[in-house]
Amino acid sequence: MQRNNYSIANSRILISILLIGLLGFCSCNANKQAGPEKAESKRITILGLGDSITEGGKTFHSYLFPLWKRLFTAGYKFDFIGPRSSNSRIGKIKHCGFSGENAEFLKKQIDSIYREYPADIVLLHSGHNHFNTENPVNGIIHAQKSIIEKILTINPDAKILVAKVVESGKLPKYSYIPELNQQIEKMLADLKNPNVTLVDQSKKFNWGKHSIADKVHPNPEGAEIMADAWFERLKQVLPEPENSFHPEIVPYKTTEQGNLDLHIFKPEKSNNQGKYPVIVYFFGGGWSLGTPLQFYRECDYYASKGFVAIAADYRIKYLNHTTPFESVEDAKDAVRWIRANAEELNIDPDKIVAAGSSAGGHLAAAIGTLNETHKGALSNYKPNLMLLYYPVIDNSEEGYGPEIIKSRYLEISPLHNIDTATPPALFVLGTQDPLIPVKTAREFRAKMEENGVECELHLIEGAGHPIFYYAKDLTDEFYTIRKLTDQFLLKHGYLNNEN
Numbered sequence: 001m002q003r004n005n006y007s008i009a010n011s012r013i014l015i016s017i018l019l020i021g022l023l024g025f026c027s028c029n030a031n032k033q034a035g036p037e038k039a040e041s042k043r044i045t046i047l048g049l050g051d052s053i054t055e056g057g058k059t060f061h062s063y064l065f066p067l068w069k070r071l072f073t074a075g076y077k078f079d080f081i082g083p084r085s086s087n088s089r090i091g092k093i094k095h096c097g098f099s100g101e102n103a104e105f106l107k108k109q110i111d112s113i114y115r116e117y118p119a120d121i122v123l124l125h126s127g128h129n130h131f132n133t134e135n136p137v138n139g140i141i142h143a144q145k146s147i148i149e150k151i152l153t154i155n156p157d158a159k160i161l162v163a164k165v166v167e168s169g170k171l172p173k174y175s176y177i178p179e180l181n182q183q184i185e186k187m188l189a190d191l192k193n194p195n196v197t198l199v200d201q202s203k204k205f206n207w208g209k210h211s212i213a214d215k216v217h218p219n220p221e222g223a224e225i226m227a228d229a230w231f232e233r234l235k236q237v238l239p240e241p242e243n244s245f246h247p248e249i250v251p252y253k254t255t256e257q258g259n260l261d262l263h264i265f266k267p268e269k270s271n272n273q274g275k276y277p278v279i280v281y282f283f284g285g286g287w288s289l290g291t292p293l294q295f296y297r298e299c300d301y302y303a304s305k306g307f308v309a310i311a312a313d314y315r316i317k318y319l320n321h322t323t324p325f326e327s328v329e330d331a332k333d334a335v336r337w338i339r340a341n342a343e344e345l346n347i348d349p350d351k352i353v354a355a356g357s358s359a360g361g362h363l364a365a366a367i368g369t370l371n372e373t374h375k376g377a378l379s380n381y382k383p384n385l386m387l388l389y390y391p392v393i394d395n396s397e398e399g400y401g402p403e404i405i406k407s408r409y410l411e412i413s414p415l416h417n418i419d420t421a422t423p424p425a426l427f428v429l430g431t432q433d434p435l436i437p438v439k440t441a442r443e444f445r446a447k448m449e450e451n452g453v454e455c456e457l458h459l460i461e462g463a464g465h466p467i468f469y470y471a472k473d474l475t476d477e478f479y480t481i482r483k484l485t486d487q488f489l490l491k492h493g494y495l496n497n498e499n
Helices: 008-021 064-073 103-116 137-154 177-191 220-237 292-303 324-340 359-369 438-450 476-491
Strands: 044-050 078-080 084-088 091-097 121-125 159-164 196-200 248-255 258-265 276-282 308-312 347-357 385-389 425-430 455-460
Touching (some): 064 078, 064 084, 064 091, 064 220, 078 091, 103 137, 121 137, 121 220, 159 177, 159 220, 177 196, 196 220, 258 292, 258 324, 276 292, 276 324, 292 308, 308 324, 324 347, 324 359, 359 385, 385 476, 425 438, 425 476, 455 476
Parallel strands (some): 044 078, 044 121, 159 196, 276 308, 276 347, 385 425, 425 455
Antiparallel strands (some): 084 091, 248 258, 258 308
């Protein structure tokens, strides 16, 4: 049986970077320029307030991550905040959901919580965790009124979205919910406060189809429905975003754990010079966490520069209980699919760039260095260029990765598979990166050059891992990396000055 436990040393490192590795290299593209853009607009803070339906659990889903996806894709600048956090594929998401607690509990806690986390927007979904025999409706309404009053006393400009709660098939316990929802609607009508608005979470949520076996908590589809309801109302209270993303999402592979997709951004203008070059991004996150959304901004930017730009999903430990070996196979298959569909995508199959950050950088480097032959020809998953942003390149005992890699590192370690068929690479690393030593990057460059392959290494002084965060405001380091990337692509004929 293969071991899948992390060594103590790597576990300590992993704890510190799983939540940040996936937040690594990504850009903002409001003006589609390589240089600094206009001043960042204010980020909006959002507090999810409620019980286990807000918090989520091991066997059911919260609306938080599906809502995060919608807001990010729509181009909003926001942060979820709160004293508690729940796991998701992008790491911890902050909130104020208390499993097993009711509205009366929240009323007692809200003054201290909101003073510490004075969010611009509060999403209140609370009404469960009572029995119908308690006749709880009046008490819940009184508690919700008090919560609203306390928040507005602290911050009169706060926007409070109050939900008609999702109904449940757990009866007779929750038979009071229809009455409660009527009273919630009446309460808000009586308040007549434009900062306090109703969100009907019960309208499309059907517990028979959208909850797990307990008939209360959302299943994945139920979480998406709740996220939709919040999102539609949030669009009415949030400032207009500067930019939004509209990829075409196409499945490229079916696995035992489900389908994997490519998020494809195509140029808006036709290419009069022939086929487009293509760039495919692999997100970071220690092969355990992450989302293709990490590179939406980069894809949008390079689509504006004449690329077909693609953010690839691949299997990760958090969702699929897989190892880096499966992640590498998915990366290979992503490039295979792209080449096989070159005519449909109108791309040049000999101008494929593989890019990624951290563990995603490892995938880009792995498919560039690993060799397989088929009928005497090199495998069709090899890219023609590599963009490696603080990538994991050494999976040996001296390098980085879970224990399962150590005994098999030659199968996927980029540093140990470089040869004359490896494509040219841009390698960007921070001098204070705790995972990838500068000496390892220099060793990678030396091996590339020994094989007659270009490796352009750039060290960002004082930068760590990641160099910056894709879900936060941009930094000067971001613009430095974008400029280096543009120059590298220009030098190799993938980008032209007209773009």
